[in-house]
Amino acid sequence: MFSKSCEYAIKAMIFVAQKSDSDSKVGLKEIAEGTDTPVPFMAKIMQELSKKKLVHSSKGPNGGFYMNKKNLKTSIADIVLATDGDGIYSKCVLGLKNCNEKTPCPVHHEYKDIKKKFIAMLEKNTITDFNEKLMTKKFFLKNEEN
Amino acid sequence: MFSKSCEYAIKAMIFVAQKSDSDSKVGLKEIAEGTDTPVPFMAKIMQELSKKKLVHSSKGPNGGFYMNKKNLKTSIADIVLATDGDGIYSKCVLGLKNCNEKTPCPVHHEYKDIKKKFIAMLEKNTITDFNEKLMTKKFFLKNEEN
């Protein structure tokens, strides 16, 4: 569905939102550990997210990653777009060069509806929403049997 | 969403169903051409599908690929399962090791519903259905701008 980079990015964003506030930042290692991802790969991802301003970072001692209010409103769709591009919006499920109404593939019309719902979900859910969910301790970013 | 192999497999299955009947078979090259895929890669895919009995083949002059009645009832889900495995059924969108109700990721519950609809679509649509659609000439397996 999504690339590993994207999956990691989503988890990282949620994690940072959870653990950081105005004056305490989260370090790379902590993010990797908390989301169960390889440290150097997570480093790359955080750099990307940071470059694209989905999170902010500060270097030096006590540095790390953190979010501002705008960042907290980031939706899953935003993260997917930043990491995997707009494929979910534009691409044909069967891989036709163009997904359009003029030359639709056999699943186009049916898929359109599902796609709409899926995208709506991605756009609706913000980091803050997840944050709230996670506070209830009923949701997880990693689970058993690794 | 799906792997290239899977996309190609779906298109190939539809194509073979369209073009073959009890005594005329479809050759590899014709399939590759008709679905706009690289010939040697399509060869591999047809071998797989054939080994898994989703299509049948005969060697030698006038040989090629064809389908029996059972094959025509193959659903998209069957093809996806054969080529990409059961990931769409079992995997967590965020890549958690286990997707379950006990330790759900933050999108689990919402995604569950969409997933169900998506899978239903894949299971409902058979090759025959597509075949009928394609007969109307209102659907396509390849389009412009390649």
Added chain:
DNA sequence: TTATAAAAAGATATTTTTATCTTTTTTTTT
């Protein structure tokens, strides 16, 4: 102002997916 901690950047390595090429086997026709 120096040492240190942390992210940024860049280079390299591994694995998986996608694609291609070559040889073998099977079947049909002559």
Added chain:
DNA sequence: AAAAAAAAAGATAAAAATATCTTTTTATAA
């Protein structure tokens, strides 16, 4: 039987995704 046509099988290559390692820059604190 021999030749030819077609898929099957196997080997190889290229590209993309994933993962790791090393060096540089920046900011803080002593």
